[in-house]
Amino acid sequence: MSDEKEQGLARGLTNYGDRDFSVYLRNSFAASMGYSREVLKKPIVGIANSFSGFNNCHRHFPELLEAVKRGVLLGGGLPLEFPTISLGEVFLSPTSLKFRNLMSMDTEEMIRAQPMDAVVMMGGCDKTVPAQLMGAASADLPAVQLVAGPMMTSRYGDERLGACTDCRRFWGKYRAGEIGEPEINDIEGRLATTAGTCAVMGTASTMACIAETLGMSLPGTAAIPAVHADRLRAAEASGLAAARMIANPIRPSEVITEKSIENALRVLLALGGSTNAIIHLTAIAGRLGHTISLERLNELSDTTPVLVNLKPVGSNYMEDFFFAGGVGAVLRELKPLLHLDTVSVTGETLGDRLEQDPGYVDRRVISGADAPLEPVGGLVALFGNLAPRGAILKRSAADSSLFEKEGRAVVFSSLADLASRVDDPDLDITADDFMVLQNAGPKSDSGMPEAGYLPIPKKLSSKGVKDMVRISDARMSGTAFGTIVLHVAPEASIGGPLALVRTGDRIKISVANKRLDLLVDEAELERRRAEWTPSIQPLDERRGYDRLYASEVTQADEGCDFEMLKPVS
Structure with missing residues (x-):
């Protein structure tokens, strides 16, 4: 009656204390789905x-x-x-x-x-x-x-459309006032078809x-x-x-x-x-x-x-x-x-x-290694006192003119703060400033959303600003683009250096040197660190999966997996 090879339905039997009974019972219930005896083998x-x-x-x-x-x-x-x-x-x-x-x-x-x-x-x-x-x-x-x-892909006039890079491109035009509501509504129905x-x-x-x-x-x-x-x-x-x-x-x-x-x-x-x-x-x-x-x-x-x-x-x-x-x-x-x-x-x-026949290759889409689109890879990790465990920049989708730059930080303490102030006409910001978003990493209440693609403030986008340096412990969609530093580790929510940045601080980015540094002396940072308090919801106020996630999720450089899911050594 039993299958000693433990293959098929005989694998991983439900334990009733009698192996043959377990196989018998399982086969009987499987048969109720209309399978023949031969199929069940x-x-x-x-x-x-x-x-x-x-x-x-x-x-x-x-x-x-x-x-x-x-x-x-x-x-x-x-x-x-x-x-x-x-x-x-x-x-x-x-x-x-x-x-x-x-x-x-x-x-x-x-x-x-x-x-x-x-x-x-x-x-x-x-x-x-x-x-x-x-x-x-x-x-x-x-x-x-x-x-x-x-x-x-789809079409809008004579343009090809595909979610979701074109979603962001046209949304940027809408925010800048280059297209109106009828156009953005039309595009909305054509992006993903x-x-x-x-x-x-x-x-x-x-x-x-x-x-x-x-x-x-x-x-x-x-x-x-x-x-x-x-x-x-x-x-x-x-x-x-x-x-x-x-x-x-x-x-x-x-x-x-x-x-x-x-x-x-x-x-x-x-x-x-x-x-x-x-x-x-x-x-x-x-x-x-x-x-x-x-x-x-x-x-x-x-x-x-x-x-x-x-x-x-x-x-x-x-x-x-x-x-x-x-x-x-x-x-x-x-x-x-x-x-x-x-x-x-x-x-x-x-x-x-x-070794097999490579077939046709369209060099307009896939370049040869002897004539690449860019000589170095699309992603780079940055380190420094602002990102001791690293941060990620997609340099292939960024403005290289911003790769070696020092700027003034304009800080948003949370996603709610960003949403409430980014389009305020009185926001003190210029295109040379660095936008900084805090408390959007894996341990934050927001759970590390794709919010690193910070919107260019309307007061700048309406004047034609298309890109500026943006830094956060969040992620961004793979369809997004811009000079955007992401996955800053350790994150602000657990007291990483990102949490200590204040509006007006100077930050220096150097892609050539793979550096991201906060130009504030260590004594001042120690003073701020002593004053810092966490803003995330305490574990004992959480329940279910939310509690499990908050207690187990690791930092970005460890893959944001759960500590308990790593293999037992």
Whole structure:
């Protein structure tokens, strides 16, 4: 009666004190779903489905799910779908990052608790892919990541539109009075018109490319548009690959290694990808005991060129990247810099993959390494007395004329303070000042939202100011742009140096020297430190997940994961 191989429904039995009874009872209930006895003997591929009515990026998942199931059946497995939390970026309050770790726990525990021999994880929207990869890394069951794919672009007059870099571009024009309410309302309905993730190299697309580079997604699948038939074929192939791994297991711990993580960092830098990816990749790596050093990031950045001409760094969209050659074309350009002995869920090494016919490459979208868009990587970490543990600048999306600058700080103590004063006509601010936002980091009550893209005050934007130095412990969307310093660690809410900045202080930024310094003498800083009191809600006034999050979340340089979710040494 029992299956001693502990495969399929015989895995991880519910404990009633009688193993054979547990198998008997489980089979009887499974039979109520209409499965034949022969089908119930099959190995199982679980399908973690993050479809939700609150996640527009995943609107096409019902169709994608059927293709995954088809692939599992072709591989001789039984596909069993199960739901998990879904994180729709713009539908969550206070911010999606706060719930990434919760989704990772949901994913990990459902993979671990339910009887499956391998798993396909369906995600796409910004935090869903990192959450699934974190959960899969911790569960360490053979797993394949299937991403949603980017949406297609739309049109406004003779302009192409794609969420969400164009959202910000037109909103900036609206705030500056360059377009009116009828135009912004028209644009609102044209920015996101298909299923899929943002059409630019934002966080979702960056994480899709990272998943492929790590080897957790099938080669060539990161950039396929959500509505393209190839996306369904990728889903089928992912199901088949998962089924094949039952007989020849390849676990996430074998795929996500120090070498593959470094490869992923190289690709991130060459893409001019999202700053959020540093936090997510750090968290994914941390689940397997690997660390990411921001000093090492800088070493890689100084030797990795920007190759991809996509918004917000360039002018093209994800559909162009797909047709231009996608991640494979980027990997081939970076080949001399990569570790080629890393392995993917297919079982092949990166070196084996890159020996295959490269196919067509559109150099208008993906530059050759001998003629890069920029000679150094898109991201850089800054250190100094204002950011002892580091801060991140997306230099590929910034104004280089602001890279070596000293300015006066104009401080906003919170998001509420920013909202109430940023457009005050009497705000004392000039384009040469540095805008500073405090108390928006991971431990803050706001939970580290994408608020680092501080709006240019109307009194300046109306005069044509497009960019200025902005500094915070918050994040920003991967679709955003500007000279914006983010992830300052340690954050203001726990008394980091950012908490000590006062309006009128002088701050110096030097990208060349990778420095961010508050030009206030140490004696004055000590006086301010002695007067500082925390503004965050005490733990004993919180409940549920909010309390768990507040007590366990780490700083940005540690990936904002929970301390308790790191591997036990």
